[in-house]
Amino acid sequence: MGRRERSKRATADHLTAVTRRLTAERGLSGFTIDEVCDAVGVSRRTFFNYFPSKEAAALGVDPEEETQRFADEFLARESDGWAKVIDDFVALIIEHFETAGIDASGHASLVAAIEREPRLLLRFIGMTRERDRQSVSLIASREGVAPNDLRAEAAVAVISTLTRSAAERYLDPANAREFAPILREQLSALRAVLGASSPRKANQ
Numbered sequence: 001m002g003r004r005e006r007s008k009r010a011t012a013d014h015l016t017a018v019t020r021r022l023t024a025e026r027g028l029s030g031f032t033i034d035e036v037c038d039a040v041g042v043s044r045r046t047f048f049n050y051f052p053s054k055e056a057a058a059l060g061v062d063p064e065e066e067t068q069r070f071a072d073e074f075l076a077r078e079s080d081g082w083a084k085v086i087d088d089f090v091a092l093i094i095e096h097f098e099t100a101g102i103d104a105s106g107h108a109s110l111v112a113a114i115e116r117e118p119r120l121l122l123r124f125i126g127m128t129r130e131r132d133r134q135s136v137s138l139i140a141s142r143e144g145v146a147p148n149d150l151r152a153e154a155a156v157a158v159i160s161t162l163t164r165s166a167a168e169r170y171l172d173p174a175n176a177r178e179f180a181p182i183l184r185e186q187l188s189a190l191r192a193v194l195g196a197s198s199p200r201k202a203n204q
Helices: 003-026 033-040 044-050 054-059 064-076 082-100 104-116 119-143 150-171 179-195
Strands: none
Touching: 003 033, 003 044, 003 054, 003 104, 033 044, 033 054, 054 104, 054 119, 064 082, 064 119, 082 119, 082 150, 082 179, 104 119, 119 150, 150 179
């Protein structure tokens, strides 16, 4: 990212960190957006340029333009079979993960905020489902298939499951490895399983 993008990311991260801390300490109704802005040193207008609400800031919703950048980069890669769909998506997820600077402390602060405000969990689940739906549509668009194509849905199911599993391993306090090799290793393991002969065929 360029200097401007890094600055915007830092501001968004700071807003999220403060909002999560205050949410964990007081609950969402226990503080105002003005308090968040004062702590970060930005105006209310700046806050709303990044997030539509305290709930969104606590969850760390991606800025719309970054989400669009992800979509543009994925669509810009040439279609070359369903295996490449997964490779391209995983590569961009890794890039996004590393750019976002996700770490164990940030994850812990999110968990603390959700424990204080359980309704955030429902919103988080809803966001995840919506992101999966958008991913299916994005893949279907690039591959020129129907929006409900089972292959697009299967690709997203695989990618989502592997990503969540890799994130859990990466955020484990005992882990010392980077996110990228963990995710790629899990993808390789899945392909080894899918490429193996079934027990019935092997015994014939």
